Amino acid sequence: MLGVLRIGRFGPLTIYLNYTWLIASVLILWWVALLWGPDSFPGWSGVYYWLMAAVALLYLFSVIAHEMVHAVVARTGTRNLSLYPFGSALPFRLQQLDPGRGQLAAIAGLVFNLVLGLLLLLASALINQTTGMQGGLKATFWALGFLNVAPGVVNIIPGIPFDGGWVLSAASTWFSGDRESGLARARAIGQVASLILVLAGLFRGLTSDAWLQALGLVLIGWAAREAGAMGRQRGLLRGAFAQLSARDFMDSARAGDIVQADATVAEMVKAHPHYPPDLPLPVLDAAHKLVGITTLAAADQLLQGTWPTTPVRTLVTPISQVRAVSPDAPLTEALDLVQQRQGTPDSETPIPVVEDGRLVGSINLARLSAFENIGQAFGMEEASKTAASPQGFFRSLGALLPAIIIVALMAILGNLALHTDPVKLKNAGAGVGEQISFSNLVPTKGSIVGTDQANQVSAQVVAASPITTVTLKLDGNPLEGKLSGASPLTQTITASLGGLPQGIHTVSIKAETEAGTSDTAQWQFRVSTRGGGGGTSAGGSSPIPRTLEIVRYIPELDAHILADSTNVPLGVRITSQQPPGSARMVFDGQELEAKIAPVEGLDNYYSIKASARLVGAGSHQVRVDMDSGEGGVYSSQWVFSALKPDANNAYFKETDHFVAQPFLKYWQDNGGLAIFGYPISDRIQEKAQGTDEAYTAQYFERARFELHPATADQVILGRLSALLQKAEPPAAPIPGAQFFKETGHNVSGPFLDFWNSNGGLALFGYPIT
Secondary structure, three states, X not given: OOOEEEEEEEOXXXXXXXXHHHHHHHHHHHHHXXXXXXXXXXXXXXXXXXXXXXXXXXXXXXXXXXXXXXXXXXXXXXXXXXXXXXXXXXXXXXXXXXXXXXXXXXXXXXXXXXXXXXXXXXXXXXXXXXXXXXXXXXXXXHHHHHHHHHXXXXXXXXXXXXXXXXHHHHHHHHHHOOHHHHHHHHHHHHHHHHHHHHHHHHHHHHXXXXXXXXXXXXXXXXXXXXXXXXXXXXXXXXXXXXXXXXXXXXXXXXXXXXXXXXXXXXXXXXXXXXXXXXXXEEEEOOOOOEEEEEOHHHHOOOOHHHHHHOEHHHHOEEHHHOOOEOOOOEHHHHHXXXXXXXXXXXXXXXXXXXXXXXXXXXXOHHHHHHXXXXXXXXXXXXXXXXXXXXXXXXXXXXXXXXXXXXXXXXXXXXXXXXOOOHHHHHHHXXXXXXXXXXXXXXXXXXXXXXXXXXXXXXXXXXXXXXXXXXXEEEOOEEEOOEEEEEEOOEEEXXXXXXXXXXXXXXXXXXXXXXXXXXXXXXXXEEEEOOOXXXXXXXXXXXXXXXXXXXXXXXXXXXXXXXXXXXXXXXXXXXXXXXXXXXXXXXXXXXXXXXXXXXXXXXXXXXXXXXXXXXXXXXXXXXXXXXXXXOOOEEEEEEEEEEEOOEOOEEEEOOOOEEEEOXXXXXXXXXXXXXXXOOEOOOOEEEEOOOOOOEXXXXXXXXXXXXXXXXXXXXOEEOOHHHHHOOOOOOOXXXXXXXXXXXXXXXXXXXXHHHHHXXXXXXXXXXXXX
């Protein structure tokens, strides 16, 4: 059959796999081995993820069991099934069932998947271990449970070929009595549902980096479309076959071609010297009543010397056991009988045609071969056994090709897993960015520091598992760094520097975790006698001259935006004595259309803007090449990240900013929105007034969070009021108020209640007025 592979017979069912199973198998392998497995069971060897993925393909047997449930409840007997990832295009015989039984049969398969899936998920939840044999069982149960529940939910869709469609069709037949209208209605809904699934997958794939989910939706929609088309073809073909009767194809029996039950085998053979060996002969008793059927070929099974003494009745198939059709039976009934007789001794003999207790003819199987071939092309009938031939061998080999491809893909991907870090593979497939992140860089990327300020290098490292080692290098030379931080998942490395020469310097950092994950990053800064001002190419090009200076990046350098955002504005703001002659902007290697415009209200300020259509999760790089207008071309590049909200990153759509750990925990633990308000900036690098100490800050509507090298991941609050309001001279204590001798001021009434109830000294400090 086109697009299918026969895998064998299970009870009354002959199972064929549609080609969509090839795609589904690859997706299941990728999902379990590269995405869900490493996420749920970090630290395992790549081999175990792939073994677990191979076990997950046992899902096929649950789909076969699902169809067995349909067959048992429907009592439809022997039939062929072409399986799709969600089940089969329910066979045509279900259409002919009583509506009540049809509903029951369709619901039974659906309920089976849901119940089996929920039981497997429950079994997984009851296993506490995540390592060893128990961990493997936990993982396998969960994967198989999910793979059963998901198709079970999809099968609720009330359109053919889904189970919900057959329920709707049977219910419509029950209430209206019109079977064809019910089928047409359910098939129409199925076509629309298939289209919606494909379009949903397409939309998901174009607007996000969740490519596996997108492919899964497209696959289910496409498979449903294929199954629906096959169902319609079967219905049309079945209807055409039903218009022909067995009488149209039978060879009529001749009146003299009969055998008496009391006659001997020798007499039977002698009386019918030219009768075809496989053609049925009616056997009559003394009252000329048909008692059974035999053939001359049956005599060949006996020794010829026994023929004169062996009665014919010993070779008779009783009429009650004869598999026959009536002359007016539709051709489909004869085709069904051919299928049912396969594997039995009479599978190659003509089909008897019996009417009113008389053998009136027989149907030669050769006359049905053309119709069988049509049925096979549409998945209706199983092929009859044929003599071995080279052509048959190559056809069998071609049928095995999908299985060979599946095995080859498993071998290739498995070999890849043995030589590749599964966590890296997971990140590459899912597009979710790095598991190890570097932030709070000192000096910051692209900054210019004075020769007297280049005395320290530091960076914060955040990982999903405990950090074991972090190393720093400056211009390729190792630095002696010191790690600090209360959490093993968040560490700050600091190294002291001697005097650095003027020019551009490169810092490299490498971090490793207990799970075996490692990652690296590097950034550059410039040492200048003019330190702290101007701009330079963040990517390490020559410094931008004073005639063309970048004053702002959009998004800001190392900013965080929401992943999967569309039409994201990109750009730089520059100050220059004359407008740039031209500009070119490149986003992740793709050139964008850049526009130059003066900044309204500001002399000698210009913006260079572009827009990114879609920004997926991960780190992104933007480069802008500018013609200064004086014949020189200058470049600058910067990076920003797109994040998805999770336990370590909260997104606030009200102000379009992220808050990451440890700022997020501090915000949540100390009053949150009521006390601090929404974030109004990303993380930025600042310098303390008077000391030039570099620290990381993030501004909120009512606070500034700070991380200092000396406090590692311990968040402190900035003294904003001390910057905005000069401290007043001390006052005398006031009765009924709380007096703070440290600053000489009183707090009373509602202010004192609020101060005491919402964090007191740690959050608000001492009163200064």
